[in-house]
Amino acid sequence: MNPTHALAAFLAGLDYRQLPPAVLDRGEELFLDWLGSALAGAGARPVPLFERYAQRMGPASGPAKILANGHGTSAYFAALVNGASSHLVEQDDLHNSSVLHPGTVVFSAALAAAQDLNSTGKDLLLAAVAGYEAGIRIGEFMGRSHYRIFHTTATVGTLAAAVAVGKLMGFDQAQFIHLLGNAGTQAAGVWEFLRDAADSKQLHSAKAAADGVLAAYMTADGLAGARNILEGDQGLAAGMSTDAQPGRLCDRLGERWALLETSFKFHASCRHTHPAADALLRLMQREGLRHEQVAQVVAHVHQGAIDVLGRVDVPTTVHQAKFSMGTVLGLIAVHGSAQLVEFRDLALSDPNVAAFRQKVRMQFDPQVDAAYPARWLGRVTVTSTDGRTLAAAIDDPKGDPNNTLSRPELEAKFQRLLAFSGARTVEQGQALIARVWQLRDAQALGDLV
Amino acid sequence: MNPTHALAAFLAGLDYRQLPPAVLDRGEELFLDWLGSALAGAGARPVPLFERYAQRMGPASGPAKILANGHGTSAYFAALVNGASSHLVEQDDLHNSSVLHPGTVVFSAALAAAQDLNSTGKDLLLAAVAGYEAGIRIGEFMGRSHYRIFHTTATVGTLAAAVAVGKLMGFDQAQFIHLLGNAGTQAAGVWEFLRDAADSKQLHSAKAAADGVLAAYMTADGLAGARNILEGDQGLAAGMSTDAQPGRLCDRLGERWALLETSFKFHASCRHTHPAADALLRLMQREGLRHEQVAQVVAHVHQGAIDVLGRVDVPTTVHQAKFSMGTVLGLIAVHGSAQLVEFRDLALSDPNVAAFRQKVRMQFDPQVDAAYPARWLGRVTVTSTDGRTLAAAIDDPKGDPNNTLSRPELEAKFQRLLAFSGARTVEQGQALIARVWQLRDAQALGDLV
Numbered sequence: 052m053n054p055t056h057a058l059a060a061f062l063a064g065l066d067y068r069q070l071p072p073a074v075l076d077r078g079e080e081l082f083l084d085w086l087g088s089a090l091a092g093a094g095a096r097p098v099p100l101f102e103r104y105a106q107r108m109g110p111a112s113g114p115a116k117i118l119a120n121g122h123g124t125s126a127y128f129a130a131l132v133n134g135a136s137s138h139l140v141e142q143d144d145l146h147n148s149s150v151l152h153p154g155t156v157v158f159s160a161a162l163a164a165a166q167d168l169n170s171t172g173k174d175l176l177l178a179a180v181a182g183y184e185a186g187i188r189i190g191e192f193m194g195r196s197h198y199r200i201f202h203t204t205a206t207v208g209t210l211a212a213a214v215a216v217g218k219l220m221g222f223d224q225a226q227f228i229h230l231l232g233n234a235g236t237q238a239a240g241v242w243e244f245l246r247d248a249a250d251s252k253q254l255h256s257a258k259a260a261a262d263g264v265l266a267a268y269m270t271a272d273g274l275a276g277a278r279n280i281l282e283g284d285q286g287l288a289a290g291m292s293t294d295a296q297p298g299r300l301c302d303r304l305g306e307r308w309a310l311l312e313t314s315f316k317f318h319a320s321c322r323h324t325h326p327a328a329d330a331l332l333r334l335m336q337r338e339g340l341r342h343e344q345v346a347q348v349v350a351h352v353h354q355g356a357i358d359v360l361g362r363v364d365v366p367t368t369v370h371q372a373k374f375s376m377g378t379v380l381g382l383i384a385v386h387g388s389a390q391l392v393e394f395r396d397l398a399l400s401d402p403n404v405a406a407f408r409q410k411v412r413m414q415f416d417p418q419v420d421a422a423y424p425a426r427w428l429g430r431v432t433v434t435s436t437d438g439r440t441l442a443a444a445i446d447d448p449k450g451d452p453n454n455t456l457s458r459p460e461l462e463a464k465f466q467r468l469l470a471f472s473g474a475r476t477v478e479q480g481q482a483l484i485a486r487v488w489q490l491r492d493a494q495a496l497g498d499l500v
Numbered sequence: 501m502n503p504t505h506a507l508a509a510f511l512a513g514l515d516y517r518q519l520p521p522a523v524l525d526r527g528e529e530l531f532l533d534w535l536g537s538a539l540a541g542a543g544a545r546p547v548p549l550f551e552r553y554a555q556r557m558g559p560a561s562g563p564a565k566i567l568a569n570g571h572g573t574s575a576y577f578a579a580l581v582n583g584a585s586s587h588l589v590e591q592d593d594l595h596n597s598s599v600l601h602p603g604t605v606v607f608s609a610a611l612a613a614a615q616d617l618n619s620t621g622k623d624l625l626l627a628a629v630a631g632y633e634a635g636i637r638i639g640e641f642m643g644r645s646h647y648r649i650f651h652t653t654a655t656v657g658t659l660a661a662a663v664a665v666g667k668l669m670g671f672d673q674a675q676f677i678h679l680l681g682n683a684g685t686q687a688a689g690v691w692e693f694l695r696d697a698a699d700s701k702q703l704h705s706a707k708a709a710a711d712g713v714l715a716a717y718m719t720a721d722g723l724a725g726a727r728n729i730l731e732g733d734q735g736l737a738a739g740m741s742t743d744a745q746p747g748r749l750c751d752r753l754g755e756r757w758a759l760l761e762t763s764f765k766f767h768a769s770c771r772h773t774h775p776a777a778d779a780l781l782r783l784m785q786r787e788g789l790r791h792e793q794v795a796q797v798v799a800h801v802h803q804g805a806i807d808v809l810g811r812v813d814v815p816t817t818v819h820q821a822k823f824s825m826g827t828v829l830g831l832i833a834v835h836g837s838a839q840l841v842e843f844r845d846l847a848l849s850d851p852n853v854a855a856f857r858q859k860v861r862m863q864f865d866p867q868v869d870a871a872y873p874a875r876w877l878g879r880v881t882v883t884s885t886d887g888r889t890l891a892a893a894i895d896d897p898k899g900d901p902n903n904t905l906s907r908p909e910l911e912a913k914f915q916r917l918l919a920f921s922g923a924r925t926v927e928q929g930q931a932l933i934a935r936v937w938q939l940r941d942a943q944a945l946g947d948l949v
Contacts, residue, residue, distance in 0.1 A: 097722070097723055097724075100722060101718075103721060104714070104721070107717065108558070108559075108574040108575065108717070110557075110560065126557065199734075200738050200739035201739055232700065233703065237688050237703075239685065239688035240686070241734055241738075242734035243685070243729050243733070243735040244726035247724070247725075247726050248724065249681060249725050249726050250723050250725070251681065251685050251726060254682065254685065255685065258711075262707075265557075268553060268556065269549055269553055272553070274699050275696070275699045275700075276699070278698075279692060283692040284692070285690055285694070285807075287692075289692075291740070
């Protein structure tokens, strides 16, 4: 059996009773983290543009909920708007070796479809696991060459979202094969927007979630797809990768739970900045160094960081600031924190941050690059104003599986996310947290949030 | 000014009064041809799947019309369903050197948006010209390497559709730049489905038209896109082409009317089979040869024909039969015609066609390949059962700009398309023809069809 068909067989056979307790626990934690991100994006550009588009093109009401404004609509438009808002503040989860943000695409599609289909909490968790396990393996399969040009969360995200919805619908192996074909041939999204402060990152997660819904609903109705969309001679890897590894598609299915390897984001910036941010924070705390005492910082990074971050020198928007290594390290050095509030209030306007930004440069590091993307190593070298050369290293950025966030830390992050947009009060946040920690017992999801 | 920005400036400045009469005439002819294709697809799989999806996810009514069933919906869903149905019977127009089917994406998006926006016939024609001129040049820019893996009508079609809608909305240069970014980063669709009798070709044209609508409406509302989505370091050409030619993007803008180079399809098969079909027909008529007298046929073809057609040996569906060189030449040899009716009634079941199919093979021809895609040369060599070797050549397949269809021929084709699906009577077809020949004077398009 070829790897794509083996993956489809696994997805079809995956049973809730098969899921280890740790997977269910982490599934709920990832859902809470996604929910916080989706609410944190409420009201912020470009989310209202997606809300207005849904209003113009979609039905006036419906069973699926747009989290940012509470409106009911069809599953397609709820997935679209929630996919946009949950990726906006750059606090959603990330899987390292696939470089995929699974939550923003999987939960945006799965919750919308679950509300439409009257699914239970157990159904949603099982669907999410299917989406994570498939999406992560497909991302790993597409390889590093893919990520150089393509935004994996956009391309592979379409397949991950589709798989989650297909699982909600109880697809068999043949349907999952069609589904991968139908979702895969819609896979799109390139990095070019980054240098322009464009809104495409939200468009990407929105479209991946929504097109995943489209692929699943049309497959359920009988739309036939390519049988080897991933590995075929004219498939995704042939067109968009030069280092695809078919073996990754069915890597230890049912034994390795890739969902457990997913990282929570701690800093509110692009994940490529986190290892250096953690290393710099450790160094400055260890040495008792203040930002004025730093003459120069070299962040030793993998090539992917240079590809994604390299082109923003002086950010002009908060979103660009999250992709500016100098700005992120500036916030860490000057304020000890690079959370949403620091980005909004200080990243563009604080002269100390701007001054620190000028001291930072990135340098390709072969050792860091070789470990990537399985591990995201943080290495910085600092030259102090009194002439000392100092170095620090971290091997597991905060939020990584080996250094994960506890439930209390996740609850605190969730409340920070809600407070940032003002979408919910602290009390409402507490109620949401309580409901998510009982997700597996929920009989209906229409009023969950 | 870089080529993308020059193209955007041209699109913004394009004025109806600037369009030569021949462009307006051909625009109406292409619209009629598209309309016939959209109606010919009514009722046939997978079009009803798209209709049901629009019903499930879209509004219950709206100003834009689904041609296949007459329902009103929003512009997004009308573009989606009409994009599917107008590409189904493989009779829609094709531009040679870009290998783009412009009509199915441009008119599906533009008519839906024009009905939503209360545009006039002049608006629609101007929008279509913008979509054709941009889409064709972007297709040429992406080059032959792109078409090897990617279905240009799906990828570039998204941009062509978006440009047409942007022109309806009166975009300025800056908006067209954003629009290209927003549409381009949604560009998707690979050829892998062809070997599987999958429904992806209709999914591609449907999604290109619909995502073009999405890109335009959201750009109008302010969604910012990448400024160099085509030529940028992480743009479409970087990710999906190895032979992109930036100069093609603004090739003789305002002087060369690429729309006039678009071919009408005569045979109801994949366009890559047409040159050989015309050459074989000429040879058999010239020699007075009957199909039983043919021992072997070699079709001398360009590489693209082998890439697209090569993998279907014995078709199992009518759609696959249209991509089977042996079947197409079999219909020509046995029945003298390869129209929709022959495909439906004879392509899979006639033993004479099946026998002839076995006699056909394709052979790469350097001269034919060198001329492609600017010209699609037809070259066949036939070995007769009495041992003669016969050859024939045509340089302009029927329907090409140098051998185009007259208005009476287009009207006859239109009526054949309507009769095929039974979507309209002959009298209704006559009334539609009359209205389309007065498209430039139409004040409203809501009830045009």
